[in-house]
Amino acid sequence: MLEQVRRHCKEALDAKRLDLVYGVGNRKAGPAPRFFSTAEELDELVLAGKEPLVFTCRPSDRNVVDLVRERSPTAKLGIVARGCDERALFELAKRFQLSLDGIEIIGVACDQAQAEECRCPRPYPKNLAFGTPLDKPVDDPVLEKLQRLPLEERLAFWRYQLSKCVKCYGCRNACPMCFCKECQMEGELFVPRGAQPPEFPTFHFVQLIHLADRCIDCGECERACPMDIPLRLLKKSLRSEVRERFGYEAGVDPTTASPLGSIERGEPSHAE
């Protein structure tokens, strides 16, 4: 499949259908996201399942794709995206953090092994160009086990887990959907300075609430946590809650308005 993707991208660059391709490149120091502008460079393209393409750059609080597009506004950009990369692009575009105009999403489906490693419920993009989407969703055995526990035990589980937090802000920094200029996880109102571990459960719940209808379930928060706190279980639970109540799944399509980001006629909060 890798060869097919490379060929597709090379042809697009040669035919000037695309000016740039964004994907993961192999380097001596390990794979990392990079931009490719020539066919030769594309020999280094890989489909590594561990490197997210969409992330927030700090201190500008802007995502990398948006920064590059500001620099080259007319360049036609192809992005070799997995399901989670595409979800991030869609959800950011909906929130005016980037524009999808002039972007071709070259979607690649993940295989069973990758999906299981990521505990991913949706290991394929909407703009699927390569690979076959898995027909059966991957279960999350850890989440299922937790949900079978009685409430008090679950509370005790989280009390223990969140008490390990060293307040590195890795979960916030690694999140492609965290881009607020003023982050309430840093505000004195909810998170007193110097308190270690941070107060239960406010610190983590501030982020959770803000991500309620934004979290695209990529797992980056959990991968970034040096204390091995299973943060994704919280986010997955929240995502299924939002799906049940509002029928909304962040990042699945580029147009449906998010429930917390929109007001509809007839809603109690909507005044005619």
Place this chain on the structure above:
Amino acid sequence: MPNESVFSICPYCGAGCGLNLQVLDGRLVGVRPSRSHPVSQGRLCIKGWHANEFVTSEDRLTTPLIRKDGRLQPAPWKEALDLVAARLRAAAPDGIGALSSAKCTNEENYLMQKFVRVVLGSNNVDHCARL
């Protein structure tokens, strides 16, 4: 290439976590943890997550400062080094303490303690990672 991911090692402490610095048109615009780095395996502490920010910080010292008339004032290197040498010569060995740094190489730290112990005659050697 518009944006490059440049592998580097975090300079803040002796752990040496792996970073991928995000460079856009020669400007540092962000930092990402390196997942393939054996020490940090894709994780960073709060300092590492901001390791790109001090490079262009306005608070960074660009010249030696000497306190004159109660105020720190920019001074040329020669003047600053001469002053330090004169003060070290004048001080009693036990009155001298040296702080080295986890940001330095092993060789620099070795030289530092050797200089303090053998040349200055003091055992007061410490480093920033214990502060």
